[in-house]
Amino acid sequence: MRPRSPEPLFWTLFGAGGMLAALVGPALVLILGLPFPPGALEYATLRGAMGHPLVALGLGVSVGLWLFHAAHRILHTLYDLGVPHAPWLPRVCYGGATAGTLAALGVTLAWVLQ
Amino acid sequence: MTALRTHTRSMKGWWRRHPAYRQYLLREATSVVIGLYALCLLWGMTALLLGPGAHDVWRACVQSLPGRAFHLLALAAFSWHAWTWFRLLPLTVAPLRLGRYRITQTLVHRAALGAWALASAALLVAAAGGLR
């Protein structure tokens, strides 16, 4: 039987992104924003960190899932604010998230292969 | 029987009716900042890949006054997101039972907050060790 709605798939991505954003988001913003430790944003330091495949993979996955998290919430908030349901609206939201995720995966792949 | 004429009220400006609705919209609005932060990270990852020149541009932007203000906003948004996320998490977890012992919503909430603290500490320690 056909699924009645694609919503469960987007909700799963939204949930995964939300969970990841809640667990590591604040700490990551602290590290890059302060920065912590003070030399964290140096070119050599960051290149060294990204050389570890897990760091590159973690960041790539985070970027993709956070984009889907944002796309899902923004779409539903627009509906909540009274924006009429139109087929192009979810296409723009989830299409944008898909494009950003593909770009993030591409960059991640380049890092991992280096 | 003739159909009764009824009056349907408008939903216009429904969030003005209760503070809880505005808190809900604030919670949803954190996603805009989270999305923008993901793009900032994507830009940083790409710039770092391209070389020192591109990375310097990204770093200058991050450390500029607007960049710092954005990071402050991002910290607030991520923190508020995390706080509300873990508060609502027990609602999505099916009730668990270990024999006669029931895992309560409070327990799930506390475990989630603990996991948040643990993950944050691990990340900061790793940064302190690996990024120096």
Add this chain to the structure above:
Amino acid sequence: MSDPRIIVMECLRYHPERDTEPYHQRFEVPFTPEMSVLEGLQYIKDHLDGSLTFRWSCRMAVCGNCGCMVNGEPVLSCQTFLRDYHPECVRVEPLDHFPIQRDLAVDPADFLDKLQQVAPYLIPAQDRIPEDGPYRQTPEQMQDYLDTSACINCLLCYAACPQYGLKADFLGPAVLALAHRYNADSRDAGRARRMEVMNGDAGVWGCTLVGRCSEVCPKGVDPAGAINRNKPAAALDTLRRLLQSGRTCTP
């Protein structure tokens, strides 16, 4: 005993044969400390304006008939007391998000129609006759659904749910909580049938977890929890269907 104090009750009025738009009418009601908002309305009907229309039955928070908005909060008017509002005025309006039939009475037809869609009754795996004896259940199994079974269909959660007001086809908090109540019952085997309705945009996916439904419930039911506990199950159901059919879904 001191003289009864006076409180101003501002009621929404709407008589479809007479009014094009609802309006508010002020009544000065003498009240004593034990008087509920419902008793204030009854005073108005008996002494000030016999045409004021509102529903009530049990006066003890069991029947779920007397729900209305009091100063913007969905409450049962029988367990809301005038003394808590004095000296401010009390604004009494029909439950939000429902069509107004007359004054404080709303049309619940949409809710009743949606309630039927989720088959809110036990669907046993095998039919039994009285000779088979009763369905047996342990106290632990009963705990799985007992909270949600306290629902009295008072519709306060619908008046607290902006998604129900925004989306005409959304099944809403109480209907989905009751569907969960039967799904969670060990004697029931109707989960797959209810999933047809629950796993849809009008079902659990219509909920964005505003969470007010659980705050206003007078019976301690947690509709927000009942709905959202079904989201992972519904997502798994979709995944299973995708794998079985091998077809992609169309938005």
